[in-house]
Amino acid sequence: MSDAAAWDTRYAGGGFAFGEAPNRHLAAQDWRLRPGMRALALGDGEGRNGAWLAGRGLEVTSVDWSAAGLAKAAALAEAREVALRTVVADLVAWDWPVDAFDLVAWIFVHLPPRDRAVVAAGAAAALAPGGLLVLEGFTPAQEGRRSGGPRDPLLLWSAALVREHFAELEVLECLEGTVVLDEGPKHQGPAEVVRAVLRK
Template identity: 45%
Template sequence: MNDQSEQERWNARYADDSYLFGTSPNAFLASQRHLLASGQRALAVADGEGRNGVWLAEQRLHVTAVDFSPAALAKARRLAESRGVEVSFVQADLATWEWKESSFDVVAAIFIQFADPPLREAIFQGIRRTLAPGGLLLLQGYRPEQIQYGTGGPPHAENMYTAAMLREAFRGFEMVSLVEHDSVIQEGAGHHGVSALVDLVARKRA
């Protein structure tokens, strides 16, 4: 599938006026509020309609939110305006986006499982590069068991995560917390119901 048709697919997903994944932040991300500090530079990866990037900005972080879909970003801008916060929104393909070295204190990577294994490795490499020493990674994703639940995410087991995979992918980071669990999530129509999850809080060593 070429980039144009892929972008059209995502734009179609976000064409409705409603917010596919809601406007509240991801619950795991919000639960890590105590680890955030005003003035930190934060990157929200594949932030879609903006719910997580806008929430980070509400915590007084300086936020860059990147997404592939212009339709999603238009809704994200409206959400930021309605909340009275500023976010730097960037339309980019994460396969070719420049992950500038040591540019962010926090990276939020929430359900970025559109990425197949080669793209996932490129994104993870980018995250490792762009986090500043001492920087924090907050990541939540689906485990392969999610396919059986069918409550969100793509129907591709190879796109899912396990704790062992994430531990290896971010080897050398301090594993603050790495937990696999099945929990009910309610994030708009896109993520709704019992879900097979894995949560990672990791810090890049200084």
């Protein structure tokens, strides 16, 4: 089974694996958002972040390799009466637009090192000048916790990796530590994360 097929299976149920509410770190950036901003939600799955951004008046593109997830994202947006463009694609192979977005939301997207570097370069290029990258990911300290995240340590983030992959961006915030997740059945309880906001 391919990874995309595995996520299709995960998203095939009736509920929302990570809930319908936006990621708290992303929602905390509400004060930085303006209607009409162009936003890209990476690995947006069932659309909780993309639909929320669309509800704030942003023009949102949600990209994920799970067609099942994005079908639910489209339904969520329709139920909220907001516009959401969905694109089924592998971020590693995607034809990234350049200078096209005012915001890129990278929320719990965990990739092998080589793929992560490719996608990070694409995301940075996709930001328009002055655009913001909002990122949250699990760190190696998450090992042993049951609140989510990949088991392979090579897929995990750190503040150092954020600074390395996005060296050309200005760091506005970049913190590692413990948070309490309440994001659907798959993200529950204390978790070790890095949260960052960067600007092109």
